[in-house]
Amino acid sequence: MDKRTHIINTALNTFYQKGIHSVGINEILKLANVAKKTLYNHFVSKDELVCACLELRDQRFNQWLSKQIADCKTPQQVASALFSAITSWIDNKAPELGDFNGCFFINTAAEYPQPDHPIALQCKAHKQAVLDLLITTLSQTAQLQNQTAKATQLAQLLMTLKEGMICQARVTHTTNHFLQNPKFLAQLMDAQA
Amino acid sequence: MDKRTHIINTALNTFYQKGIHSVGINEILKLANVAKKTLYNHFVSKDELVCACLELRDQRFNQWLSKQIADCKTPQQVASALFSAITSWIDNKAPELGDFNGCFFINTAAEYPQPDHPIALQCKAHKQAVLDLLITTLSQTAQLQNQTAKATQLAQLLMTLKEGMICQARVTHTTNHFLQNPKFLAQLMDAQA
DNA sequence: AACAAAGTAGACCGACTTGTCTACATGCGT
């Protein structure tokens, strides 16, 4: 396998489970069975390796999520698919995303508090990409065609609930199962009108 | 002033703004104008200092929040008060909580991924305390007396939205202003019935 | 067969980390 992607894979798994600052370069080297020079031959610094991890995670997550909410015909279906996808992720039933340990981007952003740091900006960009995915998916439903404002608002609501679910699960290890109640979702998605 | 509380205050401010692992003991010593021996005379380790910071933050936050949602007569009022309080915090209009940098407990938990670590447990306990505050406040409204199940469910929904707002604001620096729309809140709080 | 590219293993550097310890100064109760 390509050494570079192998390093990124190992680093992503380790960073995601233990955080960035808690994991040293040497730990990644041992786990990946790779020499230090090889790593620094592909990445000029640890920060750049972190960026590559964020990029890979962004790809994987967006691909996974877009598959989960594809073919939804109504906003309610989108909400339902989204929340059951997140719940299955929390319950470790989404192997593509690894053992659940919260949102890698929120966790990472917490370790890089300077808002203009490249890593913080990349975390921010990921959130925007997910929001855009929700907006376009919602906009493609029959109910919301040519209503981008309403679709945007709904997408923001879904995002807020999604982030809340993830953070709650990360810290308290609890899940809000009523977010999968169809009746509640129907009322929630109509509440905007 | 008491040296111990002065150290905790300085440490809390610094940890909250920059994260735990990014801040060394020496930085806190300089900011607090305190000798290293004094610090280690009051705290056996950095971890214990972090615990003291979490405890202080927990006190301050709960006190602030309970004041914000006191005297609410309906669930909708509770929701409205909660979300406008969080929004004012995000907009740096809650001086008791310092310059907004997300949830200190979520940020800290992200730096201590082991679920059984004392610091992680303290973060978890804080979230439970906030949830309890919401439950009791909601239970005291006329509409929800003797309906603890419904009050609990509503409190969980409010918690999820609150966490989502905070995390979104932390990473993307955006706010969902429609969460303060009274019409939307009314529909949201009725959606459970 | 030969050569260049890319790998391994790990010593090493300087800076930083938490935490200990010595030496000295200050304030307070009796």
Next chain:
DNA sequence: ACGCATGTAGACAAGTCGGTCTACTTTGTT
């Protein structure tokens, strides 16, 4: 006035960090 607790200032230990570098080995191409 004395003694003790508590403070300051900072050297120091022991270890970790990211990152560089040397010396050697493997791999693939021509």
